[in-house]
Every structure is written in structure tokens, then in C-alpha cells.
Amino acid sequence: MDQLPAEVYKYSGKHIVNRLYELIKRVWEVEKVPQDWKDAVICKLYKGKGDVSDCGSYRGISLLSSAGKILAHIINMRLSKLAEEYLPETQCGFRPSRGTIDAIFVVRQLQEKSLEHQRPLYMCFVDLEKAFDRVPREALWLILQKYGYPDKFVNLIRQFHVGMKAQVRHENELSGEIDISSGVKQGCVMAPTLFAIYFSVVVRDALQYCSNQLQVNVRTDKGVFDVSRFKAKSKSQTLSILEILYADDVCLMSDSMANLQSYIDALHQSCQRFGLVISASKTQILKQPPRGCVADGSVLRLGGKPLEEVTHFKYLGSNIRHDNTLAAEIPSRIANAAANFGRLNARTKISVYKALILPVLLYGAETWCLYKSDIKKLDTFHLRCLRSILNIKWMDRISNTEVLRRAAIHGMEALLMRRQLGWCGHILRMKENRLPKKVFYSEMLEGKRKHGGQHLRYKDVLKRHLNACGINVNEWERLAIHRQSWRTAVNENIKAYENQRLDTLDVKRQLRKDRPKPSYIYTYNSAGQLYCSNCDRIFKTKFGLASHIRAHDRK
Structure with missing residues (x-):
């Protein structure tokens, strides 16, 4: 490997850039990639769990040539552009304007809508064993050609993989060279896109003939709070949902255990044909029956092996529970944030807290259906961190409102409102074919709401936020169409809401202090x-x- 850091190319000026351009142009013409651009040095990183003497407890990090990564990035820009035409809408991984929140939001919304309409929901979280390392390369090149990529383009991608070697670094020493003959190139910017293209073919082959899929009614031309919009059957469309993908993370879902078993069998057979392996020990089932009902007791199997049934699953870093509550998610987020907070020293400023701790604490918060009790738990942790940073002790008798003012930061409810309103605006601006938008504006095709009091829904939380900010619930979609004006409106209204909230709390606190203490006769x-x-x-x-x-x- 050339061992030149990326900063050399970034700051060295036109001379190096021109020489690199000539070299890349030569590589394109002769369709030969320098060996240094292919090879990798693998550094081991302990996962934080498991036996330290077991290789499986470590994650390999591939260090690649910076010049090779520049060419790979150029190729990947062209690779991704055409891939967008073929990748399914359910694939949320490593694509423009998509992320883990899209997948988590869809899963949580389907859970919520299934419970609301008293329908069962069964999910299978599939784990693939070393998926990126098992992709058969010749099959991948064939798929790229069938998708219409030019032979010269495919051959250049092939050259990055053919003859690739790797060495393992341990205590500043390198092992002997290891031939890497299968899988996509780990650490390369092209690897996620290449895998997504390959895996989309696997999933399409497995599920193309599967019937009885989970179905929802979708209508996006009316407001999300317009409950009568589904009465016009001719203006709504039926959306079938079978899987949610994020790179190699697969979530299969159905309202029937028998159907879910057929999906698992079909995916298992397709993976075998395409050289991939599903781990039966790590693939898990989550059952969500209607409230007050018992879940189907059937045991799902993979190749004859029973699959483990769980009450909650950590999906893309977010805890999904069988009852769609945040009972596991809130404590998990607080624990993760506390672990990061514990690494900060006394000189750390509030800006570091905002940059390092809050993103961990509020990961996935855009998808949460929050009760007041959930907000209180998060706010308690939030204020505890701020008091620690500002060195304010409880015996100092300084109110929470004063702590927030000294830190120049909003309370937890305002932070959550900003995230969720921003996310809802983002959903609204999505194209009509995007899955999160369709699910947000949908209801279950079958089932009906129960009588009496209803459980809190995501759109109930949205309405609560809009009312708190003084935004008309019938006008918010018109405002959110324009990103900058929506962001400005949200920020200004949340700031006004937070100032009013703090002032109100100060008044209440002063009234409590001024209240004469009663004298009791015991x-x-x-x-x-x-x-x-x-x-x-x-x-x-x-x-x-x-x-x-x-x-x-x-x-």
C-alpha cells in the first residue's frame, strides 16, 4: 500500500491533482489497476464482547490506498446512479436521502397501525453470515452486465477485486499476504452499492411469487389528520409490504405465521442458490398479537432448525418490542448516552455534549410515539448531564429552568419536538413512491379500531407538537413543502414555546415558595x-x- 494519507491529495495543489488525473486516465484506458490500489491492511478492532482470544470477537478494518479510494469514489458515483433504477424501494441502506431512520420508522408505523386496527403482526429479523465476504464475484459481474453497465466499466470494477491481497497488522507487525478471492472489497466505497445490487436480485428471486402479503391503504393527496380520506376507495391505492432492507439486514413481516414461514423458506432457498448463508442461531422472530389476544404459537424453522422467539429485538440500533412500547428503547438510549457521557472530562463544553451525547440519546427519536412519562425519563437524564457539566449540585438549590438557561440549551421536550417535526416535514417532501411516506399516510387494509379509549398514535404526538408550537394542524403540510421556511417556522415556534414554558415554571416555583407554610396541630x-x-x-x-x-x- 502506498501509505499516502488523504491530506496529501487534498492540500498538495494542482500539481499532484494533475498527475493523479493522468494516472487515473491511464488506468481507464488500459483497464489495469495498480496492485497497491487493490491490496489492504487489516487492523483488528475488539467488538467489546466475547473471548479476547477468539478471532470472532474482533472486527476487521481494512486500510486502503487513498489514490485507489479516489478512483473507487468516481466509479461509485456512476455505479449508484444506475443502481437507483433497479434497487427496490424497501432497500434503505447506503442510498441518497435514506438511512436507518427510514427503516425503523416503517417498522414502528406498521406495528402501531396493526395494533390500532387489531391485526396481528409477525416479524422475522434475518441475519446473514458474513454476507459481504460470501458474494460470488463471477455472478456479480454477470448481474452488472445484465443491468446494462458497459463491459469496460464492469471490467474496471473487476480489476479492483482480481488478485487482491491483504495483510493483518498486529502490534505494528504485518502477517503474510492472504489471497482474497470472494466477496466485495471490504472498506471500499463501492462495496455497499455492489452488495445492494446483488442482494436485490436475491430478494427479488425469493419473494417474487410470494402471495398474501401485508397490505395497507395509501392516500397521500389529503392531510394525514383527515380520517375520512380512505372512504373514497377509488382514490386510495393498496400497498403490499413483505420486507424491509438495510444493506444485509432483512426484516420479513406478515400477519400470518404460515405466510411468514413460506417467506423464510423462499429466502433461504434463494440464498443457497446465490451463495449466501442465513444464520439460524441469530435469526429471530418477534410476534405482536392484537391487544388482549394470544399470539400464534407456531414455531418457525429455517432448514429444519427452530428459530428463537423474542419479546424485543435491537433493529438497526433501536429496540423494537412486541407491544410497540418504548419500555426497552428509552433505558437503552439513556445507558448508551451515559456511557459516552462518562468519557467526557470536566473541561468539556456544552457544544461537545450536543455533538456527542444528544445524538446517542435521541437516536431514532424521530420514530418514537412518546408519552409524557417517556419524555420525563429523558429530561431527567438530560438535566443530570447539564448539572454535571456546569458543576451544579442539587444542594445549590438552582432550578432546572436556570440550568437550561445557563447551558443555553432547550429542554428535552423541545429537542424531541424539533426532531419529530423536522422528520415529518422530510417525509412530506419525499417522492410519492417512497415507502416511509406511503406508510405514514396509510391505514391497515383489514381490521378495525376498537371501541373506547385508544392508545397513543404517532400522528397524535405530531398533533400535540403542532398545537404546542402554535402551528395550524390543517396548514402544516402546506408550510412543510418548503424546507427552509418549515425549518425556520419550527425553530422560531419551538424557541417561543420553550421560553414560555420556562417562564411558566418559574412563576409556579415562585408561587410555591411564597405560599405560607401551614402550621399543623399534631x-x-x-x-x-x-x-x-x-x-x-x-x-x-x-x-x-x-x-x-x-x-x-x-x-
Whole structure:
């Protein structure tokens, strides 16, 4: 490997750039890639769990030539452009304007809508064993050619892989050379795109004939709060959803265990034909029956092996529960943020807290359906971190509102409102064929809502945020069409909401402080015990009796 850092090419000026341009042009003409641009040095990184003497407890990080990565980036820009025409809408990984939040949002919305309409939902989270390393290269080149990529272009991609060698670095020493003859090139910017193209063929081959898919009604030309929009059947469309993909992470879903078993079998057979392997020990099933009902007790199998059933699953870093609550997600986010917060020293400023801790704490918050109790848990952690940074102790008797003002940061509810309103605006501006938008504006094709009180829905939270910000719930979609004006409106309204909230809390606190302390007359019975003169209830402490007397006074 040439061992030239990327900064050499970035800051060395036109001379190096022109020489590199001539070299890249020569590589394009002769269709030969220098060996240094192919080879990799693998550094091991401990995963943080497992036996330190087991190679499986380490993750390999490939260090590649910077010049080779520049050419690979140029190729990948052209590779991705055509790939967008063939990749399925359900593939959210390593594509423009998409990310993990898209996939998490779709899963949570389908959970919510299934519960709302009293429909079962069964999900299978499929784990592929070393998927990127198992891709048969000759099959990949053939697929690229069938997709219409020019032979010269495919051959140049092939040259990055043919004859590739790697060495493992351990304590500043390098191992012997290892021939890498299968899989896409790890660490290369082209690898995710190449795998997505290949895996899309695998999934299409597996699921093209699967029937009885999960179906929802979609209509996006009316407001999300317009509950009557689905009455016009001719203006709504039916969307079938079978899988959600993020690179090699697969979530299969159905409202029937029998159908889900057929999907698993079809994907298993297709993976075998295309050289990929599904791990039966790491593939897990999550069942979500309607509230008050018992889940289907069937056991799903992969190649004859039973699959583990779980009550929650960590999907793309977010905890998905069988009851669609945040009971596992909020503590997990707080624990992860606390672990990062513990690494900060006393001189760390609020800006570092915003950059390092809040993103960990609020990862996936755009998709959450938050109750007030959930917000309170997050706000408690938020204020505890700020007090620690500012060195404010509880005995200093400084209010939470003053802590937020000194830190020049909003409270947790305002931070969550900004994320969720920004995300909803992003969904609204998506193209009509985007899956998150379709699911957001949908309802289940079958089933009906139960009578009486309903569980909190995502759009209920959205309406709560809009009302708090003073944004008309019937006008928000018109405002959100324009990204900059929506962002400005959200930021200004949230700032006004937060200032008003803090002022209101200050007033309430002052009223509590100014309230005259009541003087209680404590009464004792003949046995010397404290008791209430109104109801003769016995108490062990004066504190308990005083609280009880206040309850009488309120009545």
C-alpha cells in the first residue's frame, strides 16, 4: 500500500491533482489497476464482547490506498446512479436521502397501525453470515452486465477485486499476504452499492411469487389528520409490504405465521442458490398479537432448525418490542448516552455534549410515539448531564429552568419536538413512491379500531407538537413543502414555546415558595400514637400525618 494519507491529495495543489488525473486516465484506458490500489491492511478492532482470544470477537478494518479510494469514489458515483433504477424501494441502506431512520420508522408505523386496527403482526429479523465476504464475484459481474453497465466499466470494477491481497497488522507487525478471492472489497466505497445490487436480485428471486402479503391503504393527496380520506376507495391505492432492507439486514413481516414461514423458506432457498448463508442461531422472530389476544404459537424453522422467539429485538440500533412500547428503547438510549457521557472530562463544553451525547440519546427519536412519562425519563437524564457539566449540585438549590438557561440549551421536550417535526416535514417532501411516506399516510387494509379509549398514535404526538408550537394542524403540510421556511417556522415556534414554558415554571416555583407554610396541630391518642382527628387514622410519622391533613383540606 502506498501509505499516502488523504491530506496529501487534498492540500498538495494542482500539481499532484494533475498527475493523479493522468494516472487515473491511464488506468481507464488500459483497464489495469495498480496492485497497491487493490491490496489492504487489516487492523483488528475488539467488538467489546466475547473471548479476547477468539478471532470472532474482533472486527476487521481494512486500510486502503487513498489514490485507489479516489478512483473507487468516481466509479461509485456512476455505479449508484444506475443502481437507483433497479434497487427496490424497501432497500434503505447506503442510498441518497435514506438511512436507518427510514427503516425503523416503517417498522414502528406498521406495528402501531396493526395494533390500532387489531391485526396481528409477525416479524422475522434475518441475519446473514458474513454476507459481504460470501458474494460470488463471477455472478456479480454477470448481474452488472445484465443491468446494462458497459463491459469496460464492469471490467474496471473487476480489476479492483482480481488478485487482491491483504495483510493483518498486529502490534505494528504485518502477517503474510492472504489471497482474497470472494466477496466485495471490504472498506471500499463501492462495496455497499455492489452488495445492494446483488442482494436485490436475491430478494427479488425469493419473494417474487410470494402471495398474501401485508397490505395497507395509501392516500397521500389529503392531510394525514383527515380520517375520512380512505372512504373514497377509488382514490386510495393498496400497498403490499413483505420486507424491509438495510444493506444485509432483512426484516420479513406478515400477519400470518404460515405466510411468514413460506417467506423464510423462499429466502433461504434463494440464498443457497446465490451463495449466501442465513444464520439460524441469530435469526429471530418477534410476534405482536392484537391487544388482549394470544399470539400464534407456531414455531418457525429455517432448514429444519427452530428459530428463537423474542419479546424485543435491537433493529438497526433501536429496540423494537412486541407491544410497540418504548419500555426497552428509552433505558437503552439513556445507558448508551451515559456511557459516552462518562468519557467526557470536566473541561468539556456544552457544544461537545450536543455533538456527542444528544445524538446517542435521541437516536431514532424521530420514530418514537412518546408519552409524557417517556419524555420525563429523558429530561431527567438530560438535566443530570447539564448539572454535571456546569458543576451544579442539587444542594445549590438552582432550578432546572436556570440550568437550561445557563447551558443555553432547550429542554428535552423541545429537542424531541424539533426532531419529530423536522422528520415529518422530510417525509412530506419525499417522492410519492417512497415507502416511509406511503406508510405514514396509510391505514391497515383489514381490521378495525376498537371501541373506547385508544392508545397513543404517532400522528397524535405530531398533533400535540403542532398545537404546542402554535402551528395550524390543517396548514402544516402546506408550510412543510418548503424546507427552509418549515425549518425556520419550527425553530422560531419551538424557541417561543420553550421560553414560555420556562417562564411558566418559574412563576409556579415562585408561587410555591411564597405560599405560607401551614402550621399543623399534631394529635396523639392514649397510646401515644399520632392520629388524624378527622378519621382516626393512625400514623407513624408527622410527615405522613401532615400530608394526610393536606388531603383533607383539598377535599
